[in-house]
Amino acid sequence: MGGVPMNSQSLSDLITPFRESLESLDRIRAESLFAEALSRVSPIAAVEQLIVPALEQMGNAWHEGSVALSQVYMGGRFCEELVERVLPPSDPDRKHQPRSAIVLLNDYHMLGKRIVYSVMRASGFELFDYGRMDVDELVERALADRIRVLLVSVLMLPSALKVADVCSQLKARGSDIKVAVGGAPFLFDGELWREVGADGMGRSAGDAVTIVDAWMREMA
């Protein structure tokens, strides 16, 4: 199959098997499908056309209830490894993407942020990982780093409500940072992201990629 001209432009035949291999934690099969992709296209294209859609589909399937978090987590971690191997890490400044950062706000539950970070990295994005911060620390840091896109993850409702302070403080300081939020409270109350003044909300880690992609185009 490899090298057949008909396939050289498209990886669409590989997406479903690749996604299935991630869901069943079949690393060997996932590796060989990724290798197949690399034999057809450049590393960055393999990431964009195979890994990104597979992870996006898994995120949607999680949101609909047909894939579990453990699969999303293990799959995302593995893809991050694959991408690390073929795309050397680079500074956010050197990429054609807005300076971005991800943070766990005022909470102690790292997994959501970790998954979103993996999926973003596995999709070829570079972003600052701020770890856990409270409101004031986050506002100062985001301004100092001249961040354009801020991804905020929470698990607890009080933390979700604190996003309102982040957004209003940023606005008061004249910043035009765009804020995307995610995490369980936003899934259970579909209006909450607007209420706290965020610019977007993602229901799965894959959504983070879609949102940042769209904003990137707007900002270009």
Add this chain to the structure above:
Amino acid sequence: MNSMERVLTTLGHKEPDRVPLFLLANMHGAKELGLSLRDYYASAGNVIDGEMRLLEKFGSDCAYPFFYASLEIEAWGGDTIFSADGPPLCGPPVIRRPEDIDSLRPPEVESSPALRRVLDTIAGLKQRLDGRVPIIAVAISPFSLPVMQMGFDRYIELMHEQPDRFLKLMQTNEEFTVNWANAQLAAGATAICYFDPVSSTTNIPRDLYLATGQQVAKRALARIKGPTATHMASGRCLPILGDIADTGTAVVGVSILEDLARLKAAAAGRVTLLGNLNGIEMRRWTPADAELAVKRAIAAAGPGGGFILSDNHGEIPFQVADETLLAIREAVDRWGRYPLDWVQDWTDPGPT
């Protein structure tokens, strides 16, 4: 009927006088007493008073001496982080490296001041309620506890990559959970709510559940000397509802993320459903929203019994207003009386 009779009737899959309501607003007890959450949970006397006031005010059909999940972590040597406006949370992991599991020992229930406070609370409530109102106590499942013991990411990795250590951890945790649940039953709890959201299909796929969480639940529930309710804490469970019933539990706590009528059909008289009001959204409900949500749930799962109305997580957020809780209570009085004649002709007005 008193609350106990009402609940027992529905558990027998028969229709009581009205749909029982478990209004699990445990943190609201602190508001009633004008105390911070930290001070409130520092003494059994406070929680007994708080629960009695909540029963008086909102007329729930159970007392709920649940403090917060991290209380169990205190028994394992960990810390709890308190805040003014939300549930206490567990501090840094007590299992720092997977190797720590090899020498981990289950803590003694009697030697934990935190656990003893809960036992005293249960005993005090038992004395006051005298069997009229069921006392629902909580034990986090041995299978879900590790998220707090070691972190969710590390735990998922352990499950997949170190099966032997995973089993060792389950054995250790099972010992603790069984003792803790039985101590609460001995102190006067009517039933144990076994919180097991890691088993939810939101978190792990069914085949992994059958190999792990279900086995743990079968072993643990068999040794717990009283009835149990298994709670998914708002995680999904439709694809495994029958598998959960196979663990010997009497009740399953279900999520707003799934269709309640389909869950009721799947429960098929084998388990009673507990749920599924959306506690997070409840924060901004009007009384009319509350009434509609109650009607929806009762219409979907009330007929025939086998249903207890509750929030879908097993804890109503601190931010939910008393007026909303009262509106829920009133809606149950109004629409929850059996026979549920109105249900047949009712059409859901859809999103408002």
